Amino acid sequence: MKSLLILLLIALPSIVLGQGASPSHYKIYSTTEQKLVTITDIIQQTDKIDVLFFGEEHNDSTAHSLEYAIFKGLTEKYPERTALSMEMFQTDCQLMLNEYLNDFIREKNLLTDARAWPNYKDYRPLVELAKVNHLPVVAANAPSRYTNMVTRNGLGSLEQLSKQAKGYLAPLPIDTATGAYYDKFIKIMGGHEAMAGIQIYQSQNLWDATMAWSIAQFFKTHSGFKILQLNGGFHSEERLGAVAQLKKYAPKARILTIASYSGENFDNPDWTKFKSLADYVILTDTKLSKE
Numbered sequence: 517m518k519s520l521l522i523l524l525l526i527a528l529p530s531i532v533l534g535q536g537a538s539p540s541h542y543k544i545y546s547t548t549e550q551k552l553v554t555i556t557d558i559i560q561q562t563d564k565i566d567v568l569f570f571g572e573e574h575n576d577s578t579a580h581s582l583e584y585a586i587f588k589g590l591t592e593k594y595p596e597r598t599a600l601s602m603e604m605f606q607t608d609c610q611l612m613l614n615e616y617l618n619d620f621i622r623e624k625n626l627l628t629d630a631r632a633w634p635n636y637k638d639y640r641p642l643v644e645l646a647k648v649n650h651l652p653v654v655a656a657n658a659p660s661r662y663t664n665m666v667t668r669n670g671l672g673s674l675e676q677l678s679k680q681a682k683g684y685l686a687p688l689p690i691d692t693a694t695g696a697y698y699d700k701f702i703k704i705m706g707g708h709e710a711m712a713g714i715q716i717y718q719s720q721n722l723w724d725a726t727m728a729w730s731i732a733q734f735f736k737t738h739s740g741f742k743i744l745q746l747n748g749g750f751h752s753e754e755r756l757g758a759v760a761q762l763k764k765y766a767p768k769a770r771i772l773t774i775a776s777y778s779g780e781n782f783d784n785p786d787w788t789k790f791k792s793l794a795d796y797v798i799l800t801d802t803k804l805s806k807e
Contacts, residue, residue, distance in 0.1 A: 541578050542800045543782065547791045555582065558796060559589040562742055564770055567601075567731060569759055571749035571775040571794065578800040579776040580638040586774075587642050587744050591649055594742050600646050601731050603747040604633045605655035607684040613655050617647050630655070639746070654734050656745065658726035659684055666719040674722075685722065686729035691764065692721045697756040704750065721761075724751055728761035735766050749775050753793050774798065 546553045562568065570586065572579045590598040605613055609630035616626040627636060646653045662685060665673055671690055674682070682688065692698070701717050702708060731745055751757040752773055762769060775794035782799050790797045 540801070542582065542798055544582075545785055545790070545797050545799070547787075547793070547795060547797055550785075550787055550791070553796065555585050555589060558586065558772075558774070559593055562590065562593070562772070565742065565772045566735060566770045567743045567745060567762065567772070569745045569747065569752040569771065569773045569794075571747060571752040571773070573776060573778060574635065574638075574748060576776060576778055576800055577638065579798065582776065582798060583639075583744075583746060584641045584645070588645060590742050590744060591645065591651065595649070596651075597741050598649075599652040599654060599734060599738065599741050599743045600642055601654035601656045601727075601734065601743050601745040602639065603657045603727060603745075603751065604636070604639055605630055605653075606657045606659045607655055607726065607730060608659045610655040613653055617643075617650075617653060619647075642746075652734070652738070652741075654730050654743075656727040656730035656747075658686075658722050663719040663722055666722050667715050670715045671718045671722065684726075686725035686761070686765075690718070690722050690725045691761070692718055693724070693756070693760055696754070697760065700754075700756065720757075724758040725761045727751065727758045728765055731758075731762055732765035732769070735769055749777070772796075776800065 544553050544555070544558070545551065546557075568586070568590075570579075570583055572583065587598070587600060612621065612626055612630040615621045616623065616630075621629075626632065633639070643653060645651075662674065662677075662681070671688075671692070674685065674688055674690075677685075698717065701720060705716070727745070727747060731743060734743060735741070745752075745758070747758060752759045753775055755771070755773060759771060759773060762771065773794040774796045775790075776798040778800050782801060785797065785799065
């Protein structure tokens with residue numbers, strides 16, 4: 517019975533992938549060459565890559581299926597040397613995540629104790645693939661209570677925390693990455709007048725820095741691993757945000773970026789918009805329903 521359950525567990529993501537990621541539902545473009553490529557093309561070029569950032573729209577089921585396809589491709593090309601890093605789990609939940617991966621606790625306990633996202637079902641196939649193959653999963657994100665603390669009281673307020681609490685975050689002080697990222701953040705927030713203060717931007721930087729720090733710590737202790745990092749697109753677009761922070765913490769890390777969008781100009785991308793966003797841009801069909 518146990519063997520049957522394991523086989524079903526392995527097969528389920530493939531079934532989901534086959535139904536949710538038909539080639540007619542997405543197109544992958546190399547922004548350097550401005551031409552169509554495949555998942556296989558991306559996997560084949562990862563010999564000289566350490567970290568792959570996949571910037572997603574959180575409610576795009578096709579993108580989630582492609583994340584699974586990339587992770588599966590990496591596990592096949594680099595068995596025992598592939599890891600998953602996730603915005604969707606916070607650093608103080610790493611213990612519970614490890615306990616689940618080692619089959620110590622039940623999934624229901626993981627969902628509650630590790631504060632899994634409401635749409636965890638979209639990420640479950642990747643976590644289960646890691647579990648079956650005994651691969652690490654990094655809980656990368658800063659605990660939300662601390663990003664909220666910064667939003668209310670600024671980055672300086674974190675200095676009041678205990679040593680244990682600070683251990684869940686990137687080292688203080690956090691670089692606020694002013695410049696292009698700041699300008700972009702202000703624009704997406706609707707301008708300075710729409711922001712309550714600089715603190716919300718500081719909390720964004722804590723978020724980015726902690727994800728980058730989590731990846732960097734794993735990278736430095738796991739030589740030869742390929743790390744797939746999942747996060748919302750804004751965190752890694754244009755190699756800003758978490759990508760820029762990672763280059764500070766791990767300058768030698770070789771990075772590839774992927775950005776996925778519900779397909780504006782699905783068949784004919786506007787390269788003035790997309791060429792600088794990532795190494796690869798995935799456009800998914802706007803006619804597909806969102807979750």
